[in-house]
Ligand code: C2E
C-alpha cells in the first residue's frame with residue numbers, strides 16, 4: 001500500500017504527463033496540418049502551371065520557353081503564398097527559376113544546378129515536401145519546399161519545385177494553439193483528474209477505515225488505551241529487542257481495589273467514569289515511551305522499558321499507586337480507591353511473553369492476598385508455583401486434545417432405606433505417574449483459560465453415556481461451572497447428551513453452586529428453568545459455604561440441597577452451633593420440599609446425627625470414595641444384594657447391611 005504522499009505524487013506526475021502529452025499531440029497536429037497545406041498549395045500551383053505552360057516538357061528538356069509561357073512565368077512570379085518556383089528536368093537539374101526568368105528567355109539554363117529532392121520526387125512519382133526555417137529577407141522565416149512531379153500522357157515530364165511561404169499560416173495556427181492546448185489539457189485533466197480524485201478520496205477513506213479497524217483491534221474502547229492483544233505484541237517486540245547491555249523491562253499488573261463498591265454505591269456509569277479517570281492518570285504518570293494497557297474491567301498493565309535497576313521499577317510502581325490513591329471526583333462526589341500492583345522484570349524473571357504476564361499476575365495475586373493497596377514483586381518462590389501452574393495448564397490442553405479426562409463416580413445413598421440412589425460424576429485430570437490433579441486445582445485454571453465450557457460439556461456427555469448402563473433407578477449428578485452458563489448452551493448440550501445416550505432426563509441431576517448465581521442470576525435461572533422443563537433435576541451444591549442466600553431458593557424451584565462437607569467435619573468437634581445449623585438446613589429443605597443430601601460423611605457419629613435429624617441422603621467416604629466407571633458394578637451389585645431378603649443375600653452383603661444399620 002502506497003503512502004498518501006506517494007499517491008499524491010503519482011497523481012501529480014500522471015497529470016503533468018497527460019497535459020504534456022496533450023501539448024505534444026497538438027504540436028504534432030499543427031506540423032501535420034502545415035505539411036498537408038504545403039503539399040496541397042504546391043500541387044495546386046503545379047497543376048495550374050502545367051495547365052498554362054504547354055511547352056513544359058520542352059522546357060524540362062532544356063529548350064527555351066515559348067513567349068506565352070514566358071509571359072505566364074512573368075505574371076506568376078509571385079502568386080499567393082508561392083514566392084518562388086523552379087522547373088526541373090528528369091534528373092533533377094534546374095531548367096527554369098522564377099528568380100531568373102531572363103536567363104531562361106535568352107538561353108537554356110546550365111545543367112549544373114542539380115537538386116536531389118527533385119530527382120527523388122520524379123523517381124518516386126510522388127510529391128516531396130520539406131519544411132524549412134528561413135532567414136528573411138532572402139527567404140521567409142518559415143516555408144515549405146515542395147517538389148511535385150508533373151505527368152503528361154502517362155509520362156513524367158518534369159518536376160515543379162514550389163516554395164510556399166507558411167510564416168503567416170504557422171502564426172495563425174500558433175495563435176489558436178494555446179487556446180486549443182489549454183482546452184484539451186483542461187478536458188484531459190478533467191477526464192482523468194475527476195476519476196483520479198475520486199479514486200484518491202476512496203483510497204484515503206479506505207485507509208482511514210482500515211486504520212480505525214486496526215485501532216479497534218488493538219485498543220480498549222472505553223479508555224482508548226492499548227488492549228491485552230496490543231500489550232502482548234509490544235511485550236514480544238520489547239523482549240526480542242532487549243539489549244544485552246543490562247537494561248531490562250518491567251511489567252506492572254495493576255488491579256483497582258474497591259471498584260466494585262463504587263459500582264454498587266454510585267452505579268455502573270460512575271464506575272466506568274472512574275476507570276477512564278484512572279486511565280488518564282496512568283497516561284500522565286507513565287513515561288511517554290512506555291505503554292499503559294487495559295487488560296480487563298479493573299485491571300491495567302504498564303510496560304516499562306529501559307529499566308536500569310529494580311529501584312526504577314519500584315519507583316514507577318509507587319508513583320502509579322500514589323497517583324491512583326489521590327481522590328477522584330465522580331458525579332460531584334469524592335471517591336478514593338487503591339491499587340494492588342504486581343511487578344515482574346525481564347530478563348530476570350523470564351523472557352517469554354506468557355510467562356512474564358503470569359509472573360506479573362502472580363505478583364498481583366500476592367499483593368491482593370497481602371491486604372491489597374500494595375506492591376509485590378514476583379519472587380523465585382512464586383516461580384515454583386508458576387511452573388506447576390503452567391504444567392497443569394499444559395496437561396489441561398493435552399487432556400482436551402487427547403480426550404484423556406476421566407470421570408470418577410461417588411455413590412450416594414438414601415439414608416432411610418440404606419439403598420444406593422445414584423452417583424456423582426467427578427472430573428479427573430490424569431497427571432504424571434498415574435496420579436490425578438484434583439478438580440479443585442485444575443477447574444479454576446480451566447475456567448481462567450476459558451476451557452471449562454468444552455470440558456464441562458464433555459463431562460455431561462460422558463456421564464450420560466455411562467449412566468445409561470446402570471439400573472434405571474440410579475441417578476447421575478454432574479457439576480456445572482458458571483462459565484458454562486455464559487455461553488448459554490447448557491440446555492442444548494444437555495438435550496443432545498440425553499438424546500445421544502438415550503438416558504431418561506429424570507435420571508440426570510445438575511449441581512450448581514451459589515456463586516453461579518452471583519454474576520448474572522437472571523440468565524442462569526432462565527437456563528436452569530429450561531433444563532428443569534426437560535425433566536432434569538437441579539441441585540444446589542455446597543450449600544452453607546457461600547452466601548446461602550435464601551433468595552435463590554425462593555426464586556428457583558431446586559430439587560435438592562447438598563450440605564457442604566465442611567459441616568460434617570464441624571460435627572466432629574461436637575460444636576452445638578454446627579449441629580444446629582445442619583439441623584436448620586435439613587428442616588429448611590423439608591419445608592421447601594427439597595431433598596437434602598449431606599456431603600463428606602466419613603464416620604458413624606456423623607451418620608448417627610444425620611439419621612437423628614432425618615436427613616434424606618448421604619454421600620461420603622463412609623459409603624464409597626469416587627471410583628472409575630469400571631469399578632461401579634461391584635457397588636451396584638452389593639446394593640442389589642442388600643435389597644434382597646436376608647435369607648437370599650450373600651454373607652458379604654448381609655454384613656454390609658448390618659454395618660449401615662448399626663451406624664444408624
Ligand atoms: P463437590 O461437587 O462438592 O464434590 C464433592 C467433593 O468432595 C469431591 O471432591 C469428593 O471427592 C469430595 N468428597 C466426597 N466425600 C468426601 C468425604 O467423605 N470426605 C472428604 N474429605 N471429601 C469427600 P473432588 O472430586 O476433589 O471435587 C472437588 C470439587 O470439584 C467438586 O466439589 C466440584 O465442585 C468440582 N468438580 C468436580 N467435578 C467437576 C465437574 O465435572 N465440573 C465442575 N464444574 N466441577 C467439578
Ligand code: MG
Pocket residue numbers: 424479511541
Ligand atoms: Mg458436587
Ligand code: MG
Pocket residue numbers: 541542562564565599
Ligand atoms: Mg459439594
